[in-house]
Amino acid sequence: MAAASSSSCGGGGCGANCSSSAADDAPEEILGRLSIATGTAPSCGKCGVGAVVVVAGGVGLCGECLRAHLFGKFKLAVTSNAMVRPTDSVLLAFSGGPASRVALQFIHDMRSKAIESWDASNSQALPVFDVGVAFVDESTLLSKPRCEVELAISDIKSIVSSLLLGDKAMHIASLEDVFSSESNDREGRLMELVGMVNDDTGREGLLRCLRMLLLQKIALENGYAKIMLGSCASAIACHVLSATVKGQGYSLPADVQYVDTRWEVPVVLPLRDCLAQELSLLCELDSLKTQLLLDRPCSGINGLVASFVARLMEENPSREHTVVRTAQKLKPFSFNKFSANGYHDFLPSRLRPKFQNVDSDESTFSEFLCLICRSPFSESELQNLESTKHKAQKKIDLYTAYCCQSCHFQILPGGANLYDQFFSLLPKFWTERVDTASASQSSLRDQIKDYLLEDDDDEN
Numbered sequence: 001m002a003a004a005s006s007s008s009c010g011g012g013g014c015g016a017n018c019s020s021s022a023a024d025d026a027p028e029e030i031l032g033r034l035s036i037a038t039g040t041a042p043s044c045g046k047c048g049v050g051a052v053v054v055v056a057g058g059v060g061l062c063g064e065c066l067r068a069h070l071f072g073k074f075k076l077a078v079t080s081n082a083m084v085r086p087t088d089s090v091l092l093a094f095s096g097g098p099a100s101r102v103a104l105q106f107i108h109d110m111r112s113k114a115i116e117s118w119d120a121s122n123s124q125a126l127p128v129f130d131v132g133v134a135f136v137d138e139s140t141l142l143s144k145p146r147c148e149v150e151l152a153i154s155d156i157k158s159i160v161s162s163l164l165l166g167d168k169a170m171h172i173a174s175l176e177d178v179f180s181s182e183s184n185d186r187e188g189r190l191m192e193l194v195g196m197v198n199d200d201t202g203r204e205g206l207l208r209c210l211r212m213l214l215l216q217k218i219a220l221e222n223g224y225a226k227i228m229l230g231s232c233a234s235a236i237a238c239h240v241l242s243a244t245v246k247g248q249g250y251s252l253p254a255d256v257q258y259v260d261t262r263w264e265v266p267v268v269l270p271l272r273d274c275l276a277q278e279l280s281l282l283c284e285l286d287s288l289k290t291q292l293l294l295d296r297p298c299s300g301i302n303g304l305v306a307s308f309v310a311r312l313m314e315e316n317p318s319r320e321h322t323v324v325r326t327a328q329k330l331k332p333f334s335f336n337k338f339s340a341n342g343y344h345d346f347l348p349s350r351l352r353p354k355f356q357n358v359d360s361d362e363s364t365f366s367e368f369l370c371l372i373c374r375s376p377f378s379e380s381e382l383q384n385l386e387s388t389k390h391k392a393q394k395k396i397d398l399y400t401a402y403c404c405q406s407c408h409f410q411i412l413p414g415g416a417n418l419y420d421q422f423f424s425l426l427p428k429f430w431t432e433r434v435d436t437a438s439a440s441q442s443s444l445r446d447q448i449k450d451y452l453l454e455d456d457d458d459e460n
Helices: 027-034 063-080 098-120 146-161 175-182 186-195 200-221 234-247 274-283 300-316 319-328 347-355 379-391 395-401 405-410 418-426 428-451 454-460
Strands: 054-056 059-061 091-093 130-136 168-175 226-228
Touching: 027 395, 054 063, 059 063, 063 098, 063 274, 091 200, 091 347, 098 130, 098 146, 098 274, 098 405, 130 146, 130 200, 168 175, 168 200, 175 186, 175 428, 175 454, 186 200, 200 226, 200 300, 200 379, 200 405, 234 300, 234 319, 300 319, 379 395, 395 418, 395 428
Parallel strands: 091 130, 091 226, 130 168
Antiparallel strands: 054 059
């Protein structure tokens, strides 16, 4: 996806690799795994007072300095990329995992400080941004007793309500709500759709896409301007490797940037530079309550990649950062930045070059995104789409052409005879987008057909 990989950190959050199966371990055991140097000094290398609990960047840090270190990364990502403007309402995708839990704490802290500054300001010219939280309930697809699910959701509500006041700040939606009023039996439709995908990796990819669609739906219906995901460096590193294995190398740069505006509501990743183990440790040290009962473990290619990255981390904990930094060298797409319009008023002059207006030759990206995963099309995929547009006899042919090669191999059913049923089960928002684009192109062709040369005329 387009969106962050896996679900464990909040409806498109950080992934099973970041949820840390060590959440129940003693802090001392976690500290031992996180330390990447032996014989570290007993006192913090930054403040010189606290006891070292983790080594980051070759420097031993105490608990307070670790928190400042991670909060500094989070705040720098938010401010330097203009992720949150004073006038914004931000929707945080939350699952109860360590990454999304830290993101909730940090965005709450930033908002609290902004409120303090606003109260102390004489002019009180700039407003303070609002924050809401969305939790995607996927229990329909999990074999969990309903009483346990309700208890987990109650825990999540209590976590959010301890920081954000008001019922409007918390949105809990079942994954089948992506179908809204399209079907009376939404649960049955979801189960049938997911059951048509035979590949484990493809099934996870489809669920991730449905999860993002639901987050977009919640954001649009409630007036949110941004969606904030808890995708951390560990999850992104896994996504980089799995996307490469799945043949998504062309679209990979779109998924590893701080900002992604290809969606109706832009998506931002403020924890991109933070490791999952550091976030889990911070939850332990600060007693930040997490809830992982509804976590979905990775399988297929994603599970193998997560195991591979875990092995690499045993040898060198900086491997995840290395993978992410390497992926960052790929050229981003035009939608991986905000345009200058509407942002310059809130930015210092040194940051304004980051938000240039998109060039006119880059402004057509929205026409060429995969129907399912929203990945941008490669050259060969574009050629196939263009040729299919002119000779497609049925809508199914057009829908199929609007799917990227990765979705073809891993998500679409094995037999073409099943395509009709599969596309009829997809959320109508996806297929209607293709219908609208096709109708627009047909209308344009009808308007200019009198001015087009026939093949015979062209030869003469």
